[in-house]
Amino acid sequence: MNLARFPRRRYTPGFTPIEFLPHLTALLGGPEIWIKRDDLLGLAGGGNKTRKLEFLVADALAKGADTLVTVGAPQSNHCRLTLAAAAKEGLACRLVIEERVPGTYSPDALGNNLLFDLMGAQSIRTVPLGADFAAEMAIEADVVRAAGGVPYLIAGGGSTPLGALGYAACAQEIMAQSFDLGVAFDHLVVASGSAGTHSGLLAGLTALNAGLPITGINVRRPRAEQETNVHKLAETTAQLLGTPVPARETVVALDDWVGPGYSLPTPEMVEAVRLLASREGVLLDPVYSGKAMAGLIGLVRRGHFKTGERVLFLHTGGSPSLHAYARDLRDPALNA
Template identity: 50%
Template sequence: MHFSRFNPVRFAHLPTPFEPLPGLTEQLTREDGSGPTLWIKRDDCTGLAGGGNKTRKLEYLLGDALAQDADTLVTQGAIQSNHVRQTAAAAAIFGLKCEIILEARTGSNAVDYNRSGNVLLDELLGARHRTVAGGSDMNAELARVAAEVSAAGGRPYVIPGGGSNAIGALGYAECALELVTQANEMGLEIDRIITATGSAGTHAGLVAGLAVMGADIPVLGIGVRAPKDVQEANVFRLAQETAGLFGHAERVTRDMVVADCDYVGAGYGLIDRAVIDALKTIARSDAILLDPVYTGKAMKGLIALAKAGKFDGETVVFLHTGGAQGLFAYQSEMEGQL
């Protein structure tokens, strides 16, 4: 796969660490010795204003934006969006303006949720934001703000929520190559990759990259928002589009796309006891900080499935997509439960 032809700009700290999770592996090993061997791909360490998975996507999206001579990035996300924070940071690096639209998706009125965490960082990074009601048509909002920028003489570049289009997903096709290379250098055979799946770009990029290179490694996405049929359809469509950029859309088949959406809980961004327990477990076993919205729910699913024997004998890689900055927005909800 020839990634340089897509003209990414480079600012991520790559390759990210790939390391074992001995503490969690031990905790999930049953008395008879069965269970998975767990590793982690540390994409919380990509380096852009706290890091996270969107940084890989933004290398390709910023390359495209600069090629189009844009002067303003326009994007959207939930109030505590990690994507928005990383987009604001990328704009600052390249001297671009940044207009962000935050959706009040969870309905929370808590001060820490609406003012702390990623929201505070968005403002610190110089982005201008506006908030819209939960359930708003976010594509229409993006178009409206882009039109305002154009009317004022600016040159907007619109980035979809999560940076999840085929250009952005190239970042995770490249991550798939990076991960397989690291495993090969270690002499490690990966049986499965697990990651959170939401706006679909990370999941789709991994599937596309693995399919195009011919690596027979299944990816399990743990859903954080949409029902299984909707999530899998979104990932499959985007994975084919991404593989199509290399001329090999046909290599992505429907059976490669698997999402388990049984761990969403009450809804996007809403946490429960099992999410808090997952955050505590990995923090205290291996000193890994997850976030409550994406990686916490993915870890909730991984732990439950491992305890049910679903990964016995497998070497499983958990792709950490970052987001610990959002922990501070949930302080009031987690008070007394740690």
Template identity: 55%
Template structure:
């Protein structure tokens, strides 16, 4: 797929590294576990949304926007990085934050919330769980229009056809790196939430021998709902790219590790975050990578992978949210 015809900004100076997690591999008794360090991407504190925003911000600038509008949870990594992209481009940014029963908005909270204020979000609108976030963003957009300004709305997670291009590009990057390393990755594991990361990887690997090897570990939905979401986004993306689609078998989502719901901690997530911190000195986040790593660890313990296989875990970032979960992490210490 030729992505050069799509406008793109560059927020990361070089490829993110792929590291072998020697200690974690040893503790778990195989397979060989590697990590793609997308927590080291550019913009404030890094994370997978940076790749999506390279295309989304470029599109916004092409359209003459002066304000980025997006939405997410009260500790949204996507909102943090969208704001960072806006700052980098000299744009304003307005956020719609959704409360849940577990995560209420606290303007004095740490984590991503601290960074919203530090970087100077122009407006933060807080809404209750289940409210139509697209409708809230549209209201902000219409307010801007009445002021003679031009907004650019970005969906949850930056997961639309344009944002998904970021992880098509990432798949191509991984193919090149695996060639340089002379390693074939038998499985690619990624957190799967709004869908753009998993859909982009599946699309980017299509046509290669890795096309059916992407596994999404769900963070908010059951398997059927998430696979439907990924399939719909892929269909829209392939239509946008005007290229052939993929087979149903390429979409695999595991919904066993969500727990009570999105952003609600689980004991398995806490164990995974602690284990990776204490074996590799790498921080995971409690919402996405912590639950995805819990899934990977459980699959290893179940014997899902052969001992000599190579498994690549996509670290999608999100670590600023970890600091807002300190009481959960400390209460589970052993």
């Protein structure tokens, strides 16, 4: 797998840590639980989108772009990090925000919405659930061109074959760290949303013949739909890399922990966020990593992972949005 032939901007010096979680492991009483700290990636607040943007922004710069245009939900980590990359590179950035739950975007909200303002979004425009993202970004691109600029459009989550290369690179990183640590992992668990992270890992691990199965924890869609999306993007990512296409049966994206919908809190998510914060000092987010960890905890309690196995959880970041969910996450006993 030769990633060196693709232009790349580096926003993180070195590898992100892999750490053992002894207190969570002891509490759950099953497999060893480890964590890959992609919440510590570079750019403002870190998170998985940074890896994708390393390839996407390099492409934008190579094409002479002066403005990044992208889309996301309210409290979008992807929008936050795209803005951060734009600021770092001296580019403008325009956002299209899809209100997947009506009325959930407020320019006055804390969390990532505050950071959109601080990092100088040139434009923030909201659209309803189901809007045609390509058409909406084209509108923004036309505005940029009319002003004499050069736009570069980035799909939601940076989840294109080029963006997914960031997690093919992460697959290489995980295997190198596994060797250095002398720890062979039996399972990898990751949030599965716009599919770029899940698909990139799948393509990369397949190319490396790693034999490390991935369990995706879906945060938005029904399982069948999400698994189809993941496999399609893994296929096109593998084709870009020139490596074997992952088999369809290797794609798992469980939907048991989505709850009432994307970004909507669940008791299991709240438990997971509070457990990791109080037992390990690790901050998860309510939308992605919190629900993914809820899935991992649920699978341990079901006996899905065997005692003594080593499970690696990929922390996709997102903690800057925690403040926007304070009412859902606080312990009621503290306010009694």
